[in-house]
Amino acid sequence: MIRFWTLVFAILLPIQAMAAPVRLKDLADFDGVRGNDLVGYGLVVGLDGTGDSLRNAPFTEEMLAGLLERLGVNVTDDALRSKNVAAVVVTATLPPFARSGSRIDVSVSTIGDAKSLLGGTLVMTPLKAADGNIYAVAQGSIIAGGVAVEGEAARVVQGVPTAGAIPVGARVEREVEFDFAAVQNIRIALRNADFTTATRVEDAINRDFNRRLAVAQDSGTIVVEFRQLGDVNPARVLGRIENLLIEPEDRAKVVIDHKAGTIVMGEQVRISRVAVSQGSLTLRVSEAPLVSQPNPFSAGETVTVPRTMAEVREEPGIGFAEVSSETSLSDLVEGLNALGVRPRDMIDILKSIHAAGALHADLIIE
Structure with missing residues (x-):
């Protein structure tokens, strides 16, 4: 069954013509007075078997080998079998006038096939700005944004366990001269x-x-x-x-989100005189195949004969309704609601009114 313009959800939020101060x-x-974006590339350790598969993430294996070598541990790539390590990208914003020694928040996201960062610890990671200089160093325990549980036949994920944050997890090492x-x-x-x-x-x-x-x-x-x-x-x-x-002023706007079926209109929206007619169409297609089976001991074979049933139904809608000149938002909403127009149909009506040149506002479709 296919139904055109299925109702999803809609919200009409009137906004005052003159906003409050x-x-x-x-x-x-x-x-x-502005911040600066920082980014870094590091390792998270201490995961409970939910880290990167080193053979599928060679960059993680290379970083882990380099980290151990800097700590004085010589190890070959073949000896690395740990699944408790994950490669991550670390991002942060250096606030304006941040001084050396102050702390800032950081966000951590996996770039390999790690399943979760829950319980992990970020190892010292330098954070660079667009000029290539290091302005902060991040390290600390990660607060993951979800949880994942899996078995042999099923996996349940709540939230986003492959991303997390470290509150005040980076220390500023370099100041922006201003x-x-x-x-x-x-x-x-x-x-x-x-x-x-x-x-x-x-x-x-x-x-x-x-x-x-x-x-x-x-x-x-x-x-x-x-x-x-x-x-x-x-x-x-x-x-x-x-x-x-x-008291801010803004242009009249109508914002439509097709995915969520949301409509947001400001009080400044005006509509010129126009006539509106609306209806909906339902197309029902069903399959009921027939099986034709030959008689016993006959030379025939069993075949399936397709049988399609199609039905087109036009649901009753509104006739022509006239919208008077210079109608305000409240009048428009009141009139459409009185006519029983559904939110999804309101989207089509508003688009058609805008195409006719009668909607005096910016139409933004997301």
């Missing part, structure tokens, strides 16, 4: 570029300092010339700016 630090990033006190101006980058929001940020900063310090360069960048205040501490100025309350 939000701190500027939650809307934007500040130039120079003299924040010598900064002459501050550039604010909005995470969602919008001219209205940018001008509101500009006005809020100038109003708070009672002078023209901020200038919106474009929809996503505001420059603050704080040196006009004299010899001030940039950190104190930034701390004052980032706590200013801003």
Whole structure:
């Protein structure tokens, strides 16, 4: 049986037309105040037989031999039979202004055929940035993200046991050189570029300092010339700016997730006058083969005769329904619900209304 547009799940989340005031630090990033990605390649030991098969993961075997050799143990590749070791990729983010000796969190993921990292310990692993320099060293016991149990005929996996984390598992060994006190101006980058929001940020900063310090360069960048205040501490100025309350503005959007059947629409969505008609179609195909068997002692043979039964049924839907001009989100949702339109059908209706040019919003299909 094939049913077109099977109902999955849908959520309509109305969002206020004018969002509540939000701190500027939650809307934007500040130039120079950013983290740096780190990555490393290491070994996890102490696994309970759930590590890499060394013959299937030669890189693990090579790393294990190199580790033992650095520790003063000479061993040949043929002597390595352990399944308690796994090769992993270690990732972390070096936060802004991190100082030597501070600790950061790391994530660990297998790259071989290891089945679980539960109970494993990461051996000292250097973490490098994009410039190739080592900025931190990671080591410690892994907290795995799941569990796996298996027997000869079945295997049950809950979560992701091949990935884990080590809270504060890396120590910063090298600092990123950045003299924040010598900064002459501050550039604010909005995470969602919008001219209205940018001008509101500009006005809020100038109003708070009672002078023209901020200038919106474009929809996503505001420059603050704080040196006009004299010899001030940039950190104190930034701390004052980032706590200013801003009412963000955004474009009207309709986000559709086909896989989950989810619809999210903002309050700014508007629909022009349009007529909508909707129905659904069900196609049922079933097989009931017949077996034709010859009489006893006859020269014939048994054959299977296929028999297919097909049924097409059009379920009753709504007739033409008129949506008036400049309909708001609440009116649209109320009208579709009153007509008994299912969430999956709402997706098709919204796509068709957008194709007709009557949906005044960005349609985002994921």
